[in-house]
Amino acid sequence: MAARINIKRSFLFVSKVLGKHIPVNPYTPLLSGAALGLLLYRELNAGAADAELLEPLMAQAVHGLLHPEAAQEAYQALAAAQLVLPEPVLFIGFAETATALGHSMYNIFAGNAAYIHTTREDIPELESVISFEEEHSHAVDHLCYALKPELLSGKEPVILVDDEITTGNTAINTIRDIHSKFPREEYVVASILDWRSGSNLDTYSQLEQELGIRIRSLCLLQGSIEVKGTPDLGSGGYTEPAAPAAEAPLITTYVQDGLERLKVCSKDSTGERNLAPYLKYSGRFGLVCQDNGELDRGVSSVAAQLSALREGAKALVMGVGEFMYLPMRIAAEMGAGVSYQSSTRSPIHPDRREDYGVHSAEPHPSAGDPGIMNYIYNIDPGQYDDIFVLIEREVPAGRIQPLTAILQRLARHKVHLIVLTPNLMEGGPAHEQA
Structure with a gap:
């Protein structure tokens, strides 16, 4: 807990x-x-x-x-x-x-x-x-x-x-x-x-x-639980892990997945719109079993491309927020030594006690909405050789930088920012101020 x-x-x-x-x-x-x-x-x-x-x-x-x-x-x-x-x-x-x-x-x-x-x-x-x-x-x-x-x-x-x-x-x-x-x-x-x-x-x-x-x-x-009192959110036994000697380089790669897009925009809490299209069959807009074959092909294609980018024995593949399933499936097809997790908007107090569930916390503004704080938990510097973070659609470079900066401190070799795109001609910024 x-x-x-x-x-x-x-x-x-x-x-x-x-x-x-x-x-x-x-x-x-x-x-x-x-x-x-x-x-x-x-x-x-x-x-x-x-x-x-x-x-x-x-x-x-x-x-x-x-x-x-x-x-x-x-x-x-x-x-x-x-x-x-x-x-x-x-x-x-x-x-x-x-x-x-x-x-x-x-x-x-x-x-x-x-x-x-x-x-x-x-x-x-x-x-x-x-x-x-x-x-x-x-x-x-x-x-x-x-x-x-x-x-x-x-x-x-x-x-x-x-x-x-x-x-x-x-x-x-x-x-x-x-x-x-x-x-x-x-x-x-x-x-x-x-x-x-x-x-x-x-x-x-x-x-x-x-x-x-x-x-x-x-x-x-x-089962059943009973919770009494309020948690002590003081410093407790928490200590920051040692920082790496140098930051890992960041490599941004547009990866073609061949999957259909839905050309609708989103609006964040500041009123800014992101015109980059959504994945049509991510699950957010509805799926039936006949759609699964297309998703499977896209997953295998991306996994093969990312596997070729691996340099170390241990890699982490990260989803972002709600975008969990496709990165999870891609990670599963990238070979041995690959772990998976996602960033989250759930705020949790870290503590390095052995019997405690969250040992480290890295807060950062959401890439999709700077008014929302997101977190990366339980990753220490040097734990992984390569870190791949997958985003469903493009966001302004300044908005993704707080997340990638954290990962650059955590990865031993390289951080790969993977932007999924239906074809390589469609990469590029697509944003406007409302």
């Missing part, structure tokens, strides 16, 4: 399988989502599920989560099973932490699945089809931009995916908003951790009775 710098909720479970606050084998967070998908497959198939197929896969998934060296084989076995759900379902991953978790849960299915993740991005040209608040968060508003509104307008079950359920209020707020616009009979709340206890255990059943719906819960780990 770690102390969250947030008066609404003072604690954070620092996950070893999520790929957010701790660098991990990239197959570990992919397997976390896939394992949740396997639980869903068993739940929706009820007695019709093939036990001879499911039991070995489940055992292999659990072994892979407990032993990171076995995560790749377990994940690939799940992906190769080509599971098809008995009925269409829609997965919704919660920003920012569960965008990749929801995507990897959805991605193991070969049919009858669609996916979209919520976002905190302000995209003026698009209208959010649902919106709700995450009451305990430092960033409460969630938006959801479905390119095809019919993605949410059917009667299929909605699978809400979050990394951790503590009270269940976020899921309840989401279900209320969806049901007021696109009513249906069934919802599933899936998470890595479910810590609901006491009166919180009754909130789903109360909502079921109120709305005439069914809510199922799935998780990899369930």
Whole structure:
């Protein structure tokens, strides 16, 4: 655990399988989502599920989560099973932490699945089809931009995916908003951790009775917690790690991924617009299983290009904020010695005690919005030979510099700023002041 710098909720479970606050084998967070998908497959198939197929896969998934060296084989076995759900379902991953978790849960299915993740991005040209608040968060508003509104307008079950359920209020707020616009009979709340206890255990059943719906819960780990008092955010045992002798050079590379773009802009808290297009099939705007092949090809192409840039035995691939899943998938295909994690906007107090979850913290203004502070956790200078940071679309050079400057102090050899682009003719700044 770690102390969250947030008066609404003072604690954070620092996950070893999520790929957010701790660098991990990239197959570990992919397997976390896939394992949740396997639980869903068993739940929706009820007695019709093939036990001879499911039991070995489940055992292999659990072994892979407990032993990171076995995560790749377990994940690939799940992906190769080509599971098809008995009925269409829609997965919704919660920003920012569960965008990749929801995507990897959805991605193991070969049919009858669609996916979209919520976002905190302000995209003026698009209208959010649902919106709700995450009451305990430092960033409460969630938006959801479905390119095809019919993605949410059917009667299929909605699978809400979050990394951790503590009270269940976020899921309840989401279900209320969806049901007021696109009513249906069934919802599933899936998470890595479910810590609901006491009166919180009754909130789903109360909502079921109120709305005439069914809510199922799935998780990899369930328990209860009790938090008393407030955290001591003094200096404690925290000491800054030793600085490197010299900064690593920064190499900016535009990498062609061949993926389709959506030509809409974003607006940040200062009113500045970024005209650089978004990845159409990142998950932010909606996906169906027929889109997965294009994403797979793009991932493999980028991974091959980045593998050729590696110089050392140990590399770190970083996503930024909500942009987690594609960098995670790319890292998984870059060979041995590659770890993955993402920057985050969650403020956490660092301390170097052995039993504490966050040993180092590097704050910096968000490249997408200078009014938002982001953080890199648990990376010490010289821990990695090469660091690759992937951004979904171009941002002004001055805005990315605080992030790259930190990474230059952390990398042993080189920092690679990777700007993804559909083709190499489309690289270049595209910004204007509103």
